[in-house]
Amino acid sequence: MDFVLGAGAAVLGTVLASFINAVSFRWGTGLSIAAGRSRCMHCGHTLSAADLVPVLSYIFLRGRCRYCGSRISPQYPLVELCGGVLSLGTYWLHPMPAEYAFWLAIWMLLLFAAVYDLRHTIIPWSISSVVAILALGHAYLIGAPLYDIAAGPLLALPLFLLWLVSGGRWMGLGDSVLELGLGWLLGLTLGLTGFFLAFWSGAIVGTALLVCGRSLPAGRQVTMKSEVPFAPFLIAGALAAHFLHVDFFSTLPALFF
Numbered sequence: 001m002d003f004v005l006g007a008g009a010a011v012l013g014t015v016l017a018s019f020i021n022a023v024s025f026r027w028g029t030g031l032s033i034a035a036g037r038s039r040c041m042h043c044g045h046t047l048s049a050a051d052l053v054p055v056l057s058y059i060f061l062r063g064r065c066r067y068c069g070s071r072i073s074p075q076y077p078l079v080e081l082c083g084g085v086l087s088l089g090t091y092w093l094h095p096m097p098a099e100y101a102f103w104l105a106i107w108m109l110l111l112f113a114a115v116y117d118l119r120h121t122i123i124p125w126s127i128s129s130v131v132a133i134l135a136l137g138h139a140y141l142i143g144a145p146l147y148d149i150a151a152g153p154l155l156a157l158p159l160f161l162l163w164l165v166s167g168g169r170w171m172g173l174g175d176s177v178l179e180l181g182l183g184w185l186l187g188l189t190l191g192l193t194g195f196f197l198a199f200w201s202g203a204i205v206g207t208a209l210l211v212c213g214r215s216l217p218a219g220r221q222v223t224m225k226s227e228v229p230f231a232p233f234l235i236a237g238a239l240a241a242h243f244l245h246v247d248f249f250s251t252l253p254a255l256f257f
Helices: 002-026 056-060 075-093 097-120 125-141 146-166 173-186 188-213 231-243 252-256
Strands: none
Touching: 002 075, 002 097, 056 075, 075 097, 075 231, 097 125, 097 173, 097 231, 125 146, 125 173, 146 173, 146 188, 173 188, 173 231, 188 231, 188 252
16 A cells, blocks of 8 residues: 555656646746646647656657657656655655645745746745745644744845845845745754755855866856856755755754753
């Protein structure tokens, strides 16, 4: 039964992630998110149900449109796979229906925020605000200690100051709002861990992009002025802290509280 439920959770995650893909392409364009059939972005042909099976359609079609032969963005299967893994991991960690539903909603919202930030280098306020509200409500319902409630503002403050001092050149305001929700979601010690993991991984990737980007053609080179989306790093750090139980600061409450 656990295997069946786990497989069902994985399939559900891929389906939700497929919807996230569609929303990420339509959000802010004036196109309806809920209405309208999916179409090929190159030839405009309406896609059939066989073209929209998460992951499998991309494999069977060999990454090309059935109707015009144009390449399909690898974003589709990658995001769908991420959704399946997130949903399966959430089921293993939170098998109770209410907890599973809450955490699945959180991770799907964060997956959308990461995908959208990667595509457009901006985080929709509505998404980060919903995450923050859900996280604060969850912290209140489980009776989180005061230092975990304070984790949201404390972790968001450095990012807010970077945005304020730089006038938005170093950091976007949306990153601090996102971190506000992540702090409430994870609490102080896990939140701090995710925060540090985000900066460390961001520094490593940023340095690699600068080194490798010098060999790219003119106009595509990565420089110190290039925008690198930070939300995916914040979310990846939170994922590592939550799912892998990575906690560098587990003794902190005992020392100060």
